[in-house]
Structures are given as C-alpha cells and as structure tokens.
Amino acid sequence: MGVTIRMFLKRKEVKFVFHKHLLLFLITILIPTLILLSFQVYRIKHDARGQLESSSRTYLDRSSRNLDILLDQMNQMVLQISLSPSVLDLLKHPFDQSAYDYAQTKEQLRSWTVINPLFHSLYLDILQNRKVLTTNEGIYDEADFYDNAFLRGLNTVSTNKSSSWIGLRSLPSEDGRNILTFARSIPPVQSTPLGILVLNVQQDVFYNTWMNLHKDQVGPMVLLDPEGRMISEPIQGLDAEKIADSLQAGTVQSERRTIGGADFFVSAYKLPSSGFVIIQLSPFAAYDKQVTDAYKQAAMILLIVAAAGVGVSYYLASMMYMPWRRLAERLKGFVFTGESRDPYAFVNYAIHDLLAVIRKNEPIVRYQLVHELLHDHRVESSDITVRFREAGIQFVYPYFAVLVMIDESMDHQGKIANQLLYLYSLAEDALGVGIPSAGTILDRQKIGFIVNLEHEEMDAFQMARLEDVCRSIQNLARNRIDATVSFCISSVYPLEQLHEGFEQVKRMIVYKAFMETDIYFSKPMEENVHYQYPAAYQKLIMNAILSTDRDAAESYITEMFDRYLENSVYPYPKLLQTILVLMSHVISSLVQEGFDIGPLMNEVDLLQLQHCQNRDELRQLLVSQTDQVILYLETLRRKDEEYGAIVHQAITYIENHYAENISISDVAASLGISPSYLSRIFKAEVGKRPQEYLTEYRLNISKTLLKDHRKTLQQIIEQVGYNDVHTYIRSFKKFEGTTPGEYRKRSMDHS
Structure with a gap:
C-alpha cells in the first residue's frame, strides 16, 4: 500500500515535467533580458537627468555672467559721472558755486539719464552743504528733499570710502513704484566721501535688459536683489524669498519641484560679488519624454524577446522531452503499468520496477545470514541451513571455521576503488574450488568467510588445505592489484557456535603483531605459565x-x-x-x-x-x-x-588561555610590554611568531579532541579558542595538509 501511494505521488510530481522545463527555459531567457533592459532604462534616466542638470547649470552660469556684466556697466557709469570735473568741483567747493554752476552740473547729470534708457533718475547728495541736486527738479535742501529718509539711511555709504548700496525700493515721488537703486560714495579718489551719487533704474527695464542678454532661454528666470526682494515677476507656487534666504554666496542649490502642476528642475545661485540671487526653472517635460520613450522601447524589446523565448523554450523542452518519449515507447513492450502514463512517469516507473527486480535477483555479496551467524543473532540451526539452501549454498559437513582476510595494503597506499570488492571476489572464487563457504565484507579492511570442514578438529590436513588456498589468494592479490593480505583462521565449531569462532579470530587480529606468519591458525595458549614481568x-x-x-x-x-x-x-x-x-x-x-x-x-x-x-x-x-x-x-x-623569562611567561599565558579569544596584544599586555617587542624577542628565541605558536598549540589540542567522535566540530573550535569554523578549517589545512574531517576519519580508521 505504501509503495502504491509513493508511486502515485511520484507520478503526480512528474506529470507536468514538460511544462516545468518549458517555464524554466522561458525564465532563463527572460530574467537576463529584464536585467539588461533595467540597466538600459536606468542608464537613459541617469543620462537624461545629467543632461538636464548640466544644461541648467550652464544656463545659470551664463545668466550670472550676464548679470555681472550689466552691474559692472552700471558701476562704470557711476564712476564716470563721479569723476567728471564739474561734479568734482561742486563736491569740493559747494559754497563757491553760483546758481549758474549748479544749473550746468544739473544739465550734465541730466544728459546721462537722457542718453541711457536704463536710468530713471539721478541725484547728487552734497555732504558739505547738505544740498541735493536732482536731474529733474533741481536743487533741494536735504531736509526738504522728498527722498531724504532714504539718504539718512545711507550712513555707512556716506562715512566709508568707496562704499555702495544696491537694492529694490519704493520711490516716494512715484506713488510707491518700485525702482532699483544704485548708491555710491564719491569721489572714489577721496579718502573721505564728499557726496553720494544715487542712480535709480526702473525695475522692469533692468530685468528686461538683463533677460535680453540671453540668447536661448530654457525656462522661467527669477531675479532677486541682495536683500532678497523680487525684481522679476513672482511665479505662483515658488517661494523665491525662502530659497534666497537659504543660499550662501557663491553656492548653487538644485532640486526637483512641482510648481503650478508642472515639474521643474530648480537651480538657484547667489552671486558672491553683488549678492543678487538668480533662480532658473528648467521644465522636466523633455526628461520625462526621454524616460517614457525608454520604457516604451524596453517594453517592446521585452515583448519581442518573450515571443521569441516562448518558441526557443518550447523547442528546447521538446528536445529534452523527446528522448524520454522514445525510451517510453521502447519500454512499453517490457513494462506493464495498467494505465496510460506521461513518458516521464512511465520511464520513472520502469526504472523503479527494474531496480526492484535487480535487488531481488542480484548476487549476494554481503550475506545477512553470515552477519547473523558471526555476531550471535540467535538463529536456529535448522533455520540457518534452510536459508543457506535458499541462497544457493550447500554445506556438506557439520563442522565449520571462521576465516577472516585482512587487507594490509590499506594502511600504506590508500584505498583503491573497489579493491575490497575485488579481493572478496578473488577469495570467493579460490575457496569455491573445493571448500564450501559463504562470506561477507566486515568493514573497510576485513572480509569474513565461514568455511565448511570435514573433520571435527583442525588437523594437519585441513590446515595445509586452507593454507594452500590462502597462499593462492595472496599471490593473486599481489600480482593483480599489488595488494598484501593476511589471514586469521579460528578453531572448528558447529554451525550454531560460529560466533565464538569469530570472537576468537578478533582476538587473534589484536595479537597478530606477536605472531610469526601472515596466515594465523588459532591454537590453545598456555594460560597457566608463570609470568615474570620485566x-x-x-x-x-x-x-x-x-x-x-x-x-x-x-x-x-x-x-x-x-x-x-x-x-x-x-x-x-x-x-x-x-x-x-x-x-x-x-x-x-x-x-x-x-x-x-x-x-x-x-x-x-x-x-x-x-x-x-x-x-x-x-x-x-x-x-x-x-x-x-x-x-x-x-x-x-x-x-x-633558551627561552628568556619574558618568552617563558608568554608561552605560559598562551598555553593557559588558548581556549579564550585572545590576541598577541592580550599576551603582551599581561606582560606589560608592547606587541612588537614581544614578537621580536619571541621570534628570536623560539623561531616563530607568537601568533604561529598560538595557532599550532590550538591545532595540536584540537587534533586530540578530533579523536573523540562524540564531539562536534563546533564544540571543538569553541574549546580551542576559535569563533569561526571556516577560519579553523583553513588554519588546520594550512598546518596539517588535510581538513579536520579527513584527519578525524583517518584517526577513526586507525582506531
């Protein structure tokens, strides 16, 4: 019943193997394609973002240079006006000037505003006599001047040489209209300022003039004065003043923002020379289009590869499926399953059926019955005889001996593939010529036989006969596979007491070093001889x-x-x-x-x-x-x-604390010296570094622990101070030339 259920589950498991192979091949094709396409899309996104940032930075840099040029021109104009002879004479000798002189200077200043459309108005504050000369109204006492509040606020400009002020403000005479004012102390050649030249520029005219300097505009531009006030028109959804407040002079700040429902790449820059802030908005539309096109292209490629992959996968799955189907067709005449099966399931069933037949009819190499006899499993004598007869073995005589063949070459040259099986075959053939026998493989080095003998005692005739057979086996083993074998043969026992003969042979194997030949027959020993210990x-x-x-x-x-x-x-x-x-x-x-x-x-x-x-x-x-x-x-x-006191103490510390997670620094610290000094004197006196000594000491301790099969590898490394199994295995193989597992296996084989 259990076999039937397992076969049913196995059939259900392999029923759709073709579809599994088809899916596996398809996945094998699609996964690398997805990885490559993902990398391609990422590269396009990265390149598009880089291009957008690069163009924005380039345009921002060009805009800042244009603004610097425009401001430099304004400063040059102010400098030219301040250095004109009439202005200098008026500033130096204001009390000596007549009304005509004031009128002449006024007209000269007015000419500057006429020839330059940028200028809205211009006036000169004369500090010595507190007069203000304007280009439009004439001359005022400073106290009566309509813009005297602004002039009073320019204390730093009026007291410091070559000081200036630039900013956006409301002009009182223009009903609150915003203008951009450039104020500068003059003359620049004087250590103490004699006056202040104030140049007013219309806000929109200045902004438009600056914008006209740009050849290709990629997006909206925002300009703020050094105080963070808007010179350009505000953009809804953009807090330009907040951005300006967060900027440091000479720094650029960039980020993606959604403004008015559209995405922009916002770049802001604060000019270090003048303090003006430029904010440039680059639309993300072009970037988004590139990314969208990349996704579309990737999806198209994936569809094409998927379509081709289905065909290729189906072809490969069919190629793998075809041999199974052909094999199933050939096996149908030999295997009857009682139902229609998938070729995979049919072949699987046929293989299991074939293995069952082989197990049932294969030659018996390791007879279970021989094991039962040799290990005293309390089998009845009549039952043993019947079971031997069923196995095709006929014993003629009622007397038996145990013969054990030992492969001595195993300890010296290593195990040759199937060597023990070959030796078993040699011995079985040699014994089968004239001595009824049955055998089994006892372990990796020993083969056991029960041999049927004619006489109740192991007389000279039977010993000579067995010795001839053993010599023949030795010669065959030596000539054919260069193997050395020895034999231990018990006394004669009845069939039901053969386990006693096996125990006798096991004792002989232990004492074979004291024996003189390689074919040992059991003999009684004089147990009552008086023994004298040396x-x-x-x-x-x-x-x-x-x-x-x-x-x-x-x-x-x-x-x-x-x-x-x-x-x-x-x-x-x-x-x-x-x-x-x-x-x-x-x-x-x-x-x-x-x-x-x-x-x-x-x-x-x-x-x-x-x-x-x-x-x-x-x-x-x-x-x-x-x-x-x-x-x-x-x-x-x-x-x-040879070892000095320090080295001896270091060795003592290592041998007492090797099971702990210590380092050479710990050893040196316990001695009150530096690790480098310890390593130097240790190497000079011992011939190796302290770390090598610690490693070899731990490995020697672990070799002893490996001989105890009850301890796991994890327990052993914890007892010798290692935290990691892989580190221990590498160290062990480096110093011993083999792995801990191989060393343990070899030690167990020897024992």
Whole structure:
C-alpha cells in the first residue's frame, strides 16, 4: 500500500515535467533580458537627468555672467559721472558755486539719464552743504528733499570710502513704484566721501535688459536683489524669498519641484560679488519624454524577446522531452503499468520496477545470514541451513571455521576503488574450488568467510588445505592489484557456535603483531605459565628516557624483545599487556617528575599497537614512542635553557588561555610590554611568531579532541579558542595538509 501511494505521488510530481522545463527555459531567457533592459532604462534616466542638470547649470552660469556684466556697466557709469570735473568741483567747493554752476552740473547729470534708457533718475547728495541736486527738479535742501529718509539711511555709504548700496525700493515721488537703486560714495579718489551719487533704474527695464542678454532661454528666470526682494515677476507656487534666504554666496542649490502642476528642475545661485540671487526653472517635460520613450522601447524589446523565448523554450523542452518519449515507447513492450502514463512517469516507473527486480535477483555479496551467524543473532540451526539452501549454498559437513582476510595494503597506499570488492571476489572464487563457504565484507579492511570442514578438529590436513588456498589468494592479490593480505583462521565449531569462532579470530587480529606468519591458525595458549614481568628492563628504559639517551633506550627495548617476545611461551594477551604497562609506567613516571604530559599525549598513542603487522613493526613502534618522549623532554629542557623569562611567561599565558579569544596584544599586555617587542624577542628565541605558536598549540589540542567522535566540530573550535569554523578549517589545512574531517576519519580508521 505504501509503495502504491509513493508511486502515485511520484507520478503526480512528474506529470507536468514538460511544462516545468518549458517555464524554466522561458525564465532563463527572460530574467537576463529584464536585467539588461533595467540597466538600459536606468542608464537613459541617469543620462537624461545629467543632461538636464548640466544644461541648467550652464544656463545659470551664463545668466550670472550676464548679470555681472550689466552691474559692472552700471558701476562704470557711476564712476564716470563721479569723476567728471564739474561734479568734482561742486563736491569740493559747494559754497563757491553760483546758481549758474549748479544749473550746468544739473544739465550734465541730466544728459546721462537722457542718453541711457536704463536710468530713471539721478541725484547728487552734497555732504558739505547738505544740498541735493536732482536731474529733474533741481536743487533741494536735504531736509526738504522728498527722498531724504532714504539718504539718512545711507550712513555707512556716506562715512566709508568707496562704499555702495544696491537694492529694490519704493520711490516716494512715484506713488510707491518700485525702482532699483544704485548708491555710491564719491569721489572714489577721496579718502573721505564728499557726496553720494544715487542712480535709480526702473525695475522692469533692468530685468528686461538683463533677460535680453540671453540668447536661448530654457525656462522661467527669477531675479532677486541682495536683500532678497523680487525684481522679476513672482511665479505662483515658488517661494523665491525662502530659497534666497537659504543660499550662501557663491553656492548653487538644485532640486526637483512641482510648481503650478508642472515639474521643474530648480537651480538657484547667489552671486558672491553683488549678492543678487538668480533662480532658473528648467521644465522636466523633455526628461520625462526621454524616460517614457525608454520604457516604451524596453517594453517592446521585452515583448519581442518573450515571443521569441516562448518558441526557443518550447523547442528546447521538446528536445529534452523527446528522448524520454522514445525510451517510453521502447519500454512499453517490457513494462506493464495498467494505465496510460506521461513518458516521464512511465520511464520513472520502469526504472523503479527494474531496480526492484535487480535487488531481488542480484548476487549476494554481503550475506545477512553470515552477519547473523558471526555476531550471535540467535538463529536456529535448522533455520540457518534452510536459508543457506535458499541462497544457493550447500554445506556438506557439520563442522565449520571462521576465516577472516585482512587487507594490509590499506594502511600504506590508500584505498583503491573497489579493491575490497575485488579481493572478496578473488577469495570467493579460490575457496569455491573445493571448500564450501559463504562470506561477507566486515568493514573497510576485513572480509569474513565461514568455511565448511570435514573433520571435527583442525588437523594437519585441513590446515595445509586452507593454507594452500590462502597462499593462492595472496599471490593473486599481489600480482593483480599489488595488494598484501593476511589471514586469521579460528578453531572448528558447529554451525550454531560460529560466533565464538569469530570472537576468537578478533582476538587473534589484536595479537597478530606477536605472531610469526601472515596466515594465523588459532591454537590453545598456555594460560597457566608463570609470568615474570620485566621490571628490570622497565627501570633501565625509564632511566635512559630521563637521561635522554636514545641509543641506550633502543638497546634495552631490543634486549627485552629478544628475551620476552622472541620464542616466548607467554600467552599473547600477557605480551600485549607487558607493552601497555611499560608505556603507561613511562607516562606516569613523567607525571610524577612534574612534567606536563598534555602535549606529549598527541604524539604517544598506545592504540597504534593493534595496527602493527609483525614483531619488527611492534618493536619499531615502541622505539618510536620512546623517542617521542625523549624528544619532548629535550624540547622542554631546551626551552628552559633558551627561552628568556619574558618568552617563558608568554608561552605560559598562551598555553593557559588558548581556549579564550585572545590576541598577541592580550599576551603582551599581561606582560606589560608592547606587541612588537614581544614578537621580536619571541621570534628570536623560539623561531616563530607568537601568533604561529598560538595557532599550532590550538591545532595540536584540537587534533586530540578530533579523536573523540562524540564531539562536534563546533564544540571543538569553541574549546580551542576559535569563533569561526571556516577560519579553523583553513588554519588546520594550512598546518596539517588535510581538513579536520579527513584527519578525524583517518584517526577513526586507525582506531
């Protein structure tokens, strides 16, 4: 029922695979197109906005230059008038002038207003006699002059040399009409002003004159005097005075604004020389048109690409769909589903059906029954016989032994692809010639067989027969795939007790380093032999280690092996126990001597004893382990001699705080020195920088923790002071040449 439901869901899932492929190809085409079109529209918008801002700035700059030119001309006229001889004589000697002289000067001033249409009126305030000479009315006493309030307000102009005032104001004689007034103290050559020349210009005439200087106007222009008063006509919706108040002299302010229902790009500039403010309004219509055209063009391109994409996607989806349909047509004669199916669903069903047939009929490589027998799963003897018969295996005799083949080459040259399966095939064929057997793969290095034997005891005939087969397998493995294999063979047991034979073989594998051949037959050991522990050699080896005498340590180990292991009558467990006790005594003695054995535990690994293949390897391992201890003692003593007090304290701090998030600055601060000085003396004495020492120390601690499969990688890095897994993996691979996962896997395989 469960299989039926899963197949139904699978069919529903793949029913519309063609449409999914079609949609996938279409999306693959449209998404890059959308990205490119979006970038194109953005670029057009950006360029159009840049052009609008650039043209507005250019026009604003040209307008400001024209205004400066116009104001300079006004100043030149004022200067020419002030330097005329009649005006200078009148200012210097006002009391000596006759009525005729005043009339002449008046006419001269009037001529200036006549020849220049900009001028509305002009008058001269004579400071010595407080008279005002106008171009229209004549001469007034200052107190009776109709514009005397304005003159009284020009205190700074009348007291400072070359002072001036420009601004928009209402002229009293013109019924409140606004005029633009230019007032300047004269003469400019005099240290103390003698008079004030006031030039009045009509507001609209000045604005129109300035506007006529522009050749091409891109939008409305607004002009304000230095006091922020409007010279041009106001624009509804534009607060020009507020904009003028926020401006600093010489600065430009630009922004987009909606004025009167239309969008404008508003640029304002305050002239630094005169204080006039120019506001220029550029319509956004041209910009909006460019953007709209860009969107239209993008939409058109997208429609074209979408139309073409549908065709291309349909073609590609059909190309992917066609092989499935052809395969479905060919499979219809071999697979019956009972209903009409989509080709994808039909092929999927056919594959699952084929896999089910293969699983049912494939040759059994890893027999479950063999596992049950070897691991004591309490299977009844009669049931075992029936199940073996169903699997096509016939056992003739009632006696059995366990044979385990060990791939010794795995430890040295790495795993070759399918090597263990190939070795299994070799062994199965060799045993199948004359010895009924059934086997399974036990782990990555071992293959187990149960072999059917004729006799109840493992006599010489049966041993010779099995040894011949094992030698044949060894030769084939060596010649064909350059592999080295060894064999462990148990005593003879009935079928229901084969798990005891397997336990016997497992013990033999542990003690195989003490055995003399690569084909080991189980034999009874003399467990009652009186055992004498080599205490004298233990003391001699320990003294040699403490005195760091490698030659003496190796010599004592060799003598101990010759006496206790070669041709020894002691049982294998006692011999292995001797080695373990000896090395444990060495470690415990170091602790009693006050040595910190933490770093040493990374180098001395007693579990490697079980991986030794023969006695020579066992002896070499013991020599190597003692050499590591001696090397560690030499290192400690060399540190004590060579490292200065500061470096020693730094190392102590690092080794006590490595699990914390410390830096070299923290180490230096704990010693009261600078990080640079610490790095220099540390490098000189230790040969590496403090950071390298800290990293290597953390990694050595982590290598020990990696051997504990219960700890996760996150837990390990937190215990050695790392905050980030990726940083730890990079450091580990840099110093160790492999990743933490590979190191852990290799360590677990060895154990």
